[in-house]
Amino acid sequence: MADIPQDAPEQCPGTGSGEAGKASACQGCPNQTLCSAKPQGPDPDIAEIKERLTSVKHKILVLSGKGGVGKSTFTAHLAHGLAADESKQVGVLDVDICGPSIPRILGLEGEQVHQSASGWSPVYVTDNLAVMSVGFLLSGPDDAVIWRGPKKNGMIKQFLRDVDWGDIDYLVIDTPPGTSDEHISTTQYLSQTHVDGAVLLTTPQEVAIQDVRKEINFCRKVNLPIIGVVENMSGFVCPHCTKESVIFPPTTGGGEKMAADANITFLGKLPLDPRIGKCCDEGKSFFDEVKDSPATQAFKDIIEKIKDYCSKRKENTEVDTGEEK
Amino acid sequence: MSAPRDHLSTVKHVILVLSGKGGVGKSTVATQIALSLRDAGHKVGILDVDLCGPSIPKMFNVSNQDIHQCPEGWLPVFVDKEQTLGIMSISFLLDNQNDAVVWRGPKKTAMIKQFLNDVYWKDMDYLIIDTPPGTSDEHITVMENLKQYNPDGAILVTTPQAVAVGDVRRELTFCRKTRIPVIGIIENMSGFVCPHCSECTNIFSKGGGEALAKQSEVPFLGCIPLDPQLTQSLEEGQSFADKCSSSPTMAAINTLVKRLMAIDRDLP
Numbered sequence: 001m002a003d004i005p006q007d008a009p010e011q012c013p014g015t016g017s018g019e020a021g022k023a024s025a026c027q028g029c030p031n032q033t034l035c036s037a038k039p040q041g042p043d044p045d046i047a048e049i050k051e052r053l054t055s056v057k058h059k060i061l062v063l064s065g066k067g068g069v070g071k072s073t074f075t076a077h078l079a080h081g082l083a084a085d086e087s088k089q090v091g092v093l094d095v096d097i098c099g100p101s102i103p104r105i106l107g108l109e110g111e112q113v114h115q116s117a118s119g120w121s122p123v124y125v126t127d128n129l130a131v132m133s134v135g136f137l138l139s140g141p142d143d144a145v146i147w148r149g150p151k152k153n154g155m156i157k158q159f160l161r162d163v164d165w166g167d168i169d170y171l172v173i174d175t176p177p178g179t180s181d182e183h184i185s186t187t188q189y190l191s192q193t194h195v196d197g198a199v200l201l202t203t204p205q206e207v208a209i210q211d212v213r214k215e216i217n218f219c220r221k222v223n224l225p226i227i228g229v230v231e232n233m234s235g236f237v238c239p240h241c242t243k244e245s246v247i248f249p250p251t252t253g254g255g256e257k258m259a260a261d262a263n264i265t266f267l268g269k270l271p272l273d274p275r276i277g278k279c280c281d282e283g284k285s286f287f288d289e290v291k292d293s294p295a296t297q298a299f300k301d302i303i304e305k306i307k308d309y310c311s312k313r314k315e316n317t318e319v320d321t322g323e324e325k
Numbered sequence: 326m327s328a329p330r331d332h333l334s335t336v337k338h339v340i341l342v343l344s345g346k347g348g349v350g351k352s353t354v355a356t357q358i359a360l361s362l363r364d365a366g367h368k369v370g371i372l373d374v375d376l377c378g379p380s381i382p383k384m385f386n387v388s389n390q391d392i393h394q395c396p397e398g399w400l401p402v403f404v405d406k407e408q409t410l411g412i413m414s415i416s417f418l419l420d421n422q423n424d425a426v427v428w429r430g431p432k433k434t435a436m437i438k439q440f441l442n443d444v445y446w447k448d449m450d451y452l453i454i455d456t457p458p459g460t461s462d463e464h465i466t467v468m469e470n471l472k473q474y475n476p477d478g479a480i481l482v483t484t485p486q487a488v489a490v491g492d493v494r495r496e497l498t499f500c501r502k503t504r505i506p507v508i509g510i511i512e513n514m515s516g517f518v519c520p521h522c523s524e525c526t527n528i529f530s531k532g533g534g535e536a537l538a539k540q541s542e543v544p545f546l547g548c549i550p551l552d553p554q555l556t557q558s559l560e561e562g563q564s565f566a567d568k569c570s571s572s573p574t575m576a577a578i579n580t581l582v583k584r585l586m587a588i589d590r591d592l593p
């Protein structure tokens with residue numbers, strides 16, 4: 001059901017086709033106005049975005065088809081980990097428009113964005129860690145962003161085009177779950193820039209994995225390279241008796257098997273640790289607060305692998321979507 | 326084109342399951358209340374409007390079923406021979422379960438409208454609607470098209486952490502703005518009792534949902550503890566009630582369902 005809507009007339013040329021809304025079959029179709037109203041030709045903003053982001057060396061997307069698997073937690077800690085090297089400048093962009101978690105996890109709740117001559121100034125956690133989120137534009141914690149797709153897309157475009165990051169080494173982009181407006185727009189707007197790739201988050205159980213498989217197909221469809229898969233919330237060590245329990249059972253082999261089946265890299269596992277959640281709620285870095293947790297080391301190993309990938313990829317710009325050869 | 330169908334008018338109770346936050350257990354709660362309502366003798370339907378990440382068919386182990394047409398419209402997929410529990414989900418329309426539904430808002434809206442109009446629910450007692458996280462196309466479309474059917478209201482699911490509660494607070498604003506009654510807030514994944522030493526650890530913190538309910542002056546519907554058996558039974562598409570009828574998790578679900586059954590939508 002790729003490009004043809006369910007209720008389309010028989011000869012529908014497909015919504016993405018140049019004939020969309022204009023073919024004879026489109027006469028009388030309820031979607032005709034919608035299809036013919038699509039912008040024709042390249043979007044001039046894409047060139048502007050390209051220009052703006054020339055000052056950003058590496059771009060990493062954090063994705064998952066599934067909700068609540070730890071995308072935002074991972075984004076924030078990847079950023080903390082990258083920014084631990086004071087010679088590097090790191091940016092975090094939150095394109096989860098309806099459920100922005102990044103301001104809280106990075107301890108920036110209640111902060112506001114400032115305008116400057118060169119665009120929107122991000123909010124800084126430290127000198128070398130800059131953040132932008134729709135959360136900084138809201139008037140309070142009860143404020144809901146009740147927006148349909150086009151408005152969300154407009155916001156994302158503004159974030160990519162107008163935020164003045166300065167010269168930065170890494171831009172990490174946190175996304176909501178799914179394969180819809182936010183994801184299509186972000187990848188489309190970034191299409192003229194060099195994106196290093198996506199890190200896919202999952203939890204071990206099949207209910208999550210089945211959605212992540214869809215996300216892999218999304219990445220392949222839009223030609224987004226996959227850096228690898230991270231399995232979060234794998235196992236829980238009871239702090240009282242130190243015995244391990246499986247809370248989200250990997251009934252189909254977990255993230256590792258999924259990655260192997262799809263021929264993509266498995267970056268590692270992160271255990272469930274109540275202190276991770278606590279740090280997120282308090283807006284603190286887990287790396288600073290809980291240096292001794294097994295999760296800290298596992299996290300750092302994964303970050304090293306991502307750094308490695310990015311530095312290698314710079315030399316080798318060939319597109320690798322992980323597609324079976 | 327044929328005249329718009331009006332199948333929802335024959336459904337007695339419509340209940341939405343919402344959350345601003347992902348992965349808090351919306352689909353799990355929808356599944357469990359549907360099963361409990363069915364076990365209490367009701368005819369129940371579940372409409373899954375999570376188009377990019379549908380979980381309901383997997384949770385009932387019916388992912389590979391196809392939808393059938395009848396003169397009245399689309400027939401839901403029933404999980405039992407007696408046809409007491411029927412499901413509609415985009416999963417049933419996919420050729421391959423791994424296919425990504427890469428759709429923008431307008432297409433999602435059209436699909437959801439079709440689900441709301443064309444599915445022939447036949448005199449269901451309850452229709453439970455499972456949603457993706459957020460306050461966007463899916464939610465706006467459902468609200469706009471449900472209003473005329475006078476739904477019972479929405480159950481808001483959260484987990485205890487501030488990161489989740491913060492998003493659910495925004496969802497409450499959404500409910501107020503769209504004038505959907507809030508049945509209450511349920512706190513899921515609240516505490517985990519170690520099977521080895523019986524000590525309880527609050528893996529995802531504790532109490533956030535209850536505090537939000539109090540602060541926002543909406544009913545608190547209780548805490549559902551983390552129970553690996555629940556995940557396991559959802560993975561296998563089996564009934565958790567049959568396996569673990571005496572667990573605190575099941576008790577919490579039963580309390581919630583009793584509350585739902587007490588709602589009489591004809592009261593003001």
Ligand SMILES: Nc1ncnc2c1ncn2[C@@H]1O[C@H](COP(=O)(O)OP(=O)(O)OP(=O)(O)O)[C@@H](O)[C@H]1O
Pocket residue numbers: 064066067068069070071072073074096099101175176177232233270271272273274275276277278280281345346347348458486488489528529
């Ligand atoms: N390994 C872990 N151990 C304990 N808690 C965790 C772990 N990873 C994430 N969490 C907690 O789980 C919750 C969900 O994580 P997070 O918000 O990062 O997920 P998400 O994928 O971004 O969710 P959404 O789909 O809503 O954007 C958060 O409260 C977070 O603190």
Ligand SMILES: Nc1ncnc2c1ncn2[C@@H]1O[C@H](COP(=O)(O)OP(=O)(O)OP(=O)(O)O)[C@@H](O)[C@H]1O
Pocket residue numbers: 065066067068177205207208248344346347348349350351352353354375378380456457458513514515549550551552553554555556557559560574
């Ligand atoms: N009380 C619980 N105990 C143990 N596991 C649970 C509990 N509640 C939910 N789960 C598990 O957590 C995972 C996430 O739950 P679920 O899929 O219902 O969340 P959701 O809110 O529908 O997510 P999404 O935002 O992606 O739609 C599932 O694997 C589910 O089985």
Ligand SMILES: [Mg+2]
Pocket residue numbers: 071072073096101174175176
């Ligand atoms: Mg998030």
Ligand SMILES: [Mg+2]
Pocket residue numbers: 351352353375378380455456457
């Ligand atoms: Mg769900």
